[in-house]
Amino acid sequence: MVQPLSKSEVHQLMSLLSDEQKTFIERYSKQSKKSKWIEAIARRKGMVLSEDTPYEEIEPLIEDWILVDIMDSGYGNRDYVCECGRALRYQYRVLHKKEGKVYGYGSSCFEHHTNLSPEVVKDIKSGFHSVDLERDEILITYFRGTDWSLEPYLHVDTIPSEFRKQHRLELPLTVRQRSKVIRLAEAYKQKKLWNKGFGQLDDYQKEIFFTIEKDEQWEIIRKITQLEENDYPELPAEFQDEEVLRFYSAGLPLLERHMEFLEDYRLQQIQSEKRTLIKRGAGGLPKRFQYRTGLDPSIHSSTRLDYQTLIERHLETLRSVRENEHRIPEGLKKDWIKVQQQVRDLKKELNIDYSNFKVLVNNLCYALQVERDEFL
Numbered sequence: 001m002v003q004p005l006s007k008s009e010v011h012q013l014m015s016l017l018s019d020e021q022k023t024f025i026e027r028y029s030k031q032s033k034k035s036k037w038i039e040a041i042a043r044r045k046g047m048v049l050s051e052d053t054p055y056e057e058i059e060p061l062i063e064d065w066i067l068v069d070i071m072d073s074g075y076g077n078r079d080y081v082c083e084c085g086r087a088l089r090y091q092y093r094v095l096h097k098k099e100g101k102v103y104g105y106g107s108s109c110f111e112h113h114t115n116l117s118p119e120v121v122k123d124i125k126s127g128f129h130s131v132d133l134e135r136d137e138i139l140i141t142y143f144r145g146t147d148w149s150l151e152p153y154l155h156v157d158t159i160p161s162e163f164r165k166q167h168r169l170e171l172p173l174t175v176r177q178r179s180k181v182i183r184l185a186e187a188y189k190q191k192k193l194w195n196k197g198f199g200q201l202d203d204y205q206k207e208i209f210f211t212i213e214k215d216e217q218w219e220i221i222r223k224i225t226q227l228e229e230n231d232y233p234e235l236p237a238e239f240q241d242e243e244v245l246r247f248y249s250a251g252l253p254l255l256e257r258h259m260e261f262l263e264d265y266r267l268q269q270i271q272s273e274k275r276t277l278i279k280r281g282a283g284g285l286p287k288r289f290q291y292r293t294g295l296d297p298s299i300h301s302s303t304r305l306d307y308q309t310l311i312e313r314h315l316e317t318l319r320s321v322r323e324n325e326h327r328i329p330e331g332l333k334k335d336w337i338k339v340q341q342q343v344r345d346l347k348k349e350l351n352i353d354y355s356n357f358k359v360l361v362n363n364l365c366y367a368l369q370v371e372r373d374e375f376l
C-alpha cells in the first residue's frame with residue numbers, strides 16, 4: 001500500500017513534471033473527486049452503481065448538491081475564501097441544484113453548510129482520500145520507474161481514453177487502473193473468440209446453439225475455434241439420442257456430455273455382447289443384441305421392411321419434407337438425398353438401414369419444424 005505523501009512532497013514531485021503531465025494529473029484528480037462526490041450521494045440514495053457507470057449518467061439523478069469544481073491556489077497560498085470567511089488553498093465549488101446557485105466551501109466546511117448527512121460527508125472524504133492516494137501512487141511510480149506498460153493492450157478498444165493519454169504522457173498507470181486494463185483485455189479476448197466462433201455457424205447450427213446453456217455454448221465456441229480438442233467420433237448406426245444426432249447431423253462438435261452418452265452406450269453394447277456370448281455358451285438360442293430400449297421392436301424383427309410398409313408409415317412425413325425441401329439447411333441437403341435414395345432402393349427390393357433412415361428423417365423434420373409420424 002502506498003503511503004500518502006505530505007503536501008510539500010506532492011508539491012516537490014509535481015514541480016518536476018512537465019506542464020502537460022502536471023495538468024493531466026490535476027485534471028484527473030479533479031474529475032475523480034467529482035465522481036466520488038456523486039457516487040457517495042447516489043449510494044446514500046440507494047442507487048446501484050457499477051464501477052463503470054459514467055459520471056454523466058448519475059449526475060442528472062442527483063437533485064441536491066453537486067461538486068462542480070475544485071479551485072487550488074497552489075502550494076503555500078490561500079487565495080480563496082469559504083462562505084464562512086476562512087481563507088482557503090482549496091475551494092470546493094458546490095452547486096445547489098434546487099436554488100441553481102454555486103457556493104464555495106473549504107473541505108472541512110461543506111459538512112456544516114450543506115444539508116448532506118455526516119455519513120455522506122464521511123463517504124465523500126474517504127473517496128477524496130483514495131483519489132489523493134492514487135495521485136501519490138502515480139507520482140511515486142513515475143519517479144521510481146516501472147516495467148509495466150500499456151503498450152501490449154493498446155489494441156483493446158475498450159481501454160478508456162484517459163488511460164491512453166496517461167500512457168502517452170509517460171505517466172504510469174496505478175495498480176487499480178492496471179487491473180482494470182487486464183480485466184478489459186480479457187473481456188475483449190473473450191468477445192473476439194465468441195465472434196470468431198459464432199461467425200462460423202450457419203443458420204441451422206445457430207438454431208441448435210441457442211437451445212443450450214451459456215456454458216455449453218462456450219464449449220462449442222472453444223471447440224469450433226480449436227481452443228479445445230474437437231473430435232467427431234463415429235456414431236454407432238443404431239445410436240438414438242435425439243440431441244446428439246441433431247448436433248452430429250448439423251456438423252456441430254459434440255459436447256462433453258454427449259461424449260459421455262456415447263461412452264455409456266458403447267459400454268452397454270459390450271455388456272450386452274458379453275451376455276449373449278454367455279447365453280450361447282450355456283446352450284441358449286443365439287439372441288440378437290438389444291442395445292436400444294424403448295424402440296419399435298419390429299425394426300429388429302427378421303421380417304424385412306418392405307417398400308409398402310415404409311410408405312404406409314411415413315408417406316405423410318416424407319410429403320411434408322418434400323413440400324419444404326427449399327428450406328432444408330445446407331448441412332442436411334445430402335441427408336435428404338440419401339433418404340430419397342433409400343426409398344428408391346427399397347422399391348427395388350434392396351436392403352436399407354431403417355434406423356438410419358429414421359434418424360435422417362427425424363433430423364429433417366426437426367430442422368423444418370414439420371410434424372413427425374408416430375413411427376419415427
Ligand SMILES: [Zn+2]
Pocket residue numbers: 082083084085086105106109
Ligand atoms: Zn467555512
